[in-house]
Amino acid sequence: MRKLILSLFSLFLINLLYAQVNPPDDPALSKSAAEHQAMSSDYMSVKDYRQAANSLNWLMINVPYYYEGIYIHAYKAYEQLAISEENTEQKKALIDSMIISYRLKGEVFNLNDREKNNLAYKYYKYYKNDKDKIEEALLTYQEAYEYPENVINNNVVAYMDIMRRYAKFGNEVTTDEVFEVFDKVINVIDIKQQQGVSLKKLEQYSKIVNDILTDIVGNGTDGIDCSFIEENFGPRLDEDKDVDDAKRVFTLLLNNNCTDNPYYIKSAEILWSADPTSGLAKILARFHAKLGDFDLAAEWYEQAIEVTDTKSKKAIIKMNLANIYAANNEKSKARDAALSAVNFDQSISKEAYSFVGNLYYNSFNDCKKSDDKFQDYAVFMAAYDLYAKAGNSSGMEKAQAQFPTNSEVHTYNKTKGETINIGCWIKTVTKLKTRLTN
Numbered sequence: 001m002r003k004l005i006l007s008l009f010s011l012f013l014i015n016l017l018y019a020q021v022n023p024p025d026d027p028a029l030s031k032s033a034a035e036h037q038a039m040s041s042d043y044m045s046v047k048d049y050r051q052a053a054n055s056l057n058w059l060m061i062n063v064p065y066y067y068e069g070i071y072i073h074a075y076k077a078y079e080q081l082a083i084s085e086e087n088t089e090q091k092k093a094l095i096d097s098m099i100i101s102y103r104l105k106g107e108v109f110n111l112n113d114r115e116k117n118n119l120a121y122k123y124y125k126y127y128k129n130d131k132d133k134i135e136e137a138l139l140t141y142q143e144a145y146e147y148p149e150n151v152i153n154n155n156v157v158a159y160m161d162i163m164r165r166y167a168k169f170g171n172e173v174t175t176d177e178v179f180e181v182f183d184k185v186i187n188v189i190d191i192k193q194q195q196g197v198s199l200k201k202l203e204q205y206s207k208i209v210n211d212i213l214t215d216i217v218g219n220g221t222d223g224i225d226c227s228f229i230e231e232n233f234g235p236r237l238d239e240d241k242d243v244d245d246a247k248r249v250f251t252l253l254l255n256n257n258c259t260d261n262p263y264y265i266k267s268a269e270i271l272w273s274a275d276p277t278s279g280l281a282k283i284l285a286r287f288h289a290k291l292g293d294f295d296l297a298a299e300w301y302e303q304a305i306e307v308t309d310t311k312s313k314k315a316i317i318k319m320n321l322a323n324i325y326a327a328n329n330e331k332s333k334a335r336d337a338a339l340s341a342v343n344f345d346q347s348i349s350k351e352a353y354s355f356v357g358n359l360y361y362n363s364f365n366d367c368k369k370s371d372d373k374f375q376d377y378a379v380f381m382a383a384y385d386l387y388a389k390a391g392n393s394s395g396m397e398k399a400q401a402q403f404p405t406n407s408e409v410h411t412y413n414k415t416k417g418e419t420i421n422i423g424c425w426i427k428t429v430t431k432l433k434t435r436l437t438n
Contacts, residue, residue: 020069022065024066032062036056037059039051039055040052040055040056041073044076044077049077049080049081053077053078065108071102071104079095079122098122116140117150117151117154120141120144123136124154124155124161128161128162134166134171138166141155141158145184149191153192153198153205156205156209157209160181160212163177163178164215173216178213178217179248182213186209189206206255210252226253229252230261233252246266246267247267249267250267259287268283277307278304278305278313281307282301282304285300285320285324288300294328297324298324298325305321314344315342315345315347315348316341318338319338319348322334322337322352326359331425332425335359339352349389350390352390356386357395358395360379360380360382360383361383361399363379363425364402366424367379367423373404378420378430379426380402381403381433384403384430400436401435403434406434416432416433416434
């Protein structure tokens, strides 16, 4: 029964792959190839990797163009055998056979991008401590990184670590060669971050990669710091304003917490010129805000809004802009920015209305005239209106504590609920309100 099942499975597999098979012209050889193919498939299905490897090895030697599945089965079978092998020398031989199977497939049928990545990781997994194989590993990673958008997560940190090991084994490596690998790895991290997948893990990758770079270039001393980056890369950036150099400098300064360095902003401006993104514009805005240049900070936030693709993100940036205007005592502009944020995204309304409420509340000294208490205290009533709109109960209580009492309203012949026109920069209308108690 078992033989019947295996035979039926083999016939099914042969029919499935028939269009991919290239049988030799020799009838006897063709028959033997078909038999070995059937046996290898049978043995793989029951995880008898030793027998499968025997048939696959015969196929790779005698009919290398038969079909690409023999190589796929071969590198899988040899790795499984290596995993279960206890003898060190035998294990090494089986790993070598797995790598050879990958290489043979590449020569005969080509490796797809996934296989190139898998092969690179096999080198890292099994040969990273092998001085004689480390150069092969480095070259294999170069091939895997030819299409960065297809690089697998396992190969992000691994490529940089292979470069470190290559250098530690005494191979001559220039700083430019190290940074070439670093740039490739960071580029892959950037691509994956843009895809929005595993962001926390990618942040960890970025830190590890930067630490490895420091270990290689720093030669085990103090490593890379802000001064090192400025001295070694600043002059070249001044001279050529190259985008790749700018990306390198920007990444290094960011990863080493050198965001106060002038080259951090210079590199960001070069990157912005090449590829305007809201992230870069916000970085530039925050930098100038920190320096107290609020006008320039506001300009960069406006730029960020222009290149942002979603309304929710535009709303957040509008609130950033509102805070800049407020810091620069441009309260009318701050209010306009906050209210326009709500137009982009209603979910930000509580924050926006509370923000405007705070602007009103804190404008008492700016707007009071001291000739009409009710007129002066109307700013708190206007603030209350905004807090209520935001659903901000603590803000409402705070504003209400500043309202006149019922007795004061009666004494000055006022009427609760009457309209009050507020001047100053606020220029709005509110209703006369009183405290809950006297």
